[in-house]
Amino acid sequence: MAKSSYHHGDLRRAILTAAAEAIGEHGAAALSLRDVARRAGVSHAAPVHHFGDKAGVVTALATEGFELLADALTAARDQGLVEIGVAYVRFAVGHRAHFDVMFRPDLHHPGDGELTAARERAWTVMADAVSEGQLAQVAAWSIVHGFATLWLSGAMPPEVTGDLDASARAVAEMLAPRGGGR
Template sequence: MSPYHHGDLRRAVLDAAVAAITEHGPAGISLRDLARRAGVSHAGPVHHFGDKAGVLTALAAEGFDLLADALADEGDQGFVEVGVAYVRFAIEHRAHFEVMFRPELHREDDEALTAARDRAGALLTSGASSVSDDAMAGVAAWSLMHGFANLWLTGALRAELQEDPDTAARAIARILFP
């Protein structure tokens, strides 16, 4: 095992966390496994993140930043396209998505996480405001796309819906929010 000094240990550990979560979910990761995957001693991840919650907090913050970027790319396209971007993000960044909305896995009061979550939330709210000014309509819109993303990721949908997530998400969003 090499010492914890690494060109970009933070990135290496986060990449290792993405790989580990992709393989066996967020509950199954350990700092020892992440260190092994990153090719460093156990002290490396501890030095940078403190503990498993620190790694998952950083991963959740990164996920919210990536989500905000994906939603911002849709600009003023309205809820349907923001919803499609949300589903696409969930599929392309599954490990992040699995951690982001699980507050028991990370530190909810972390400043970077809060800032990233607020930025993504503002963009989600903006997209949902094209549906209605009612805050509950925004929650309904988000719930629809979040639920669809989870159903897609778990393979719970009929096979014909599993062919193209963008097309399916767009069709589902248009049923309730034309």
């Protein structure tokens, strides 16, 4: 029974999983706490009780996303900037609901301490791979973020949509001459 998951301490996970499913189906802007509660098998008040409001659910999902992104980037760190870029794109495609809310301060609580810490952790891994200063760091991030966004929206030309890793790597390799990957 779904409600028993609350008593087992799984309410947070159940709500976040349901929110990710709903976002995957209908987009972040259309997220409804009533739908999330229905999907999680809990009362419609449970998400509000646990997270405060819809922005609280989205904030928790975004925080989780930045933590997962930081883990993915950290795992690729020793392979250099190009592989960090590929890991970024893989994360975006593999965790689309998280990616969709992470960069939407209009939908979450952007000043949340846990969210801020998770975002900074992910940024630091990426920024540390670029040695030429903040503008180069932003440029590197913009390139892989833009590629991921274009891929997810289906806006890539057909000749680029075959192999995600190969395409992402080719784009990320453009970072190496200026970004100086390790």
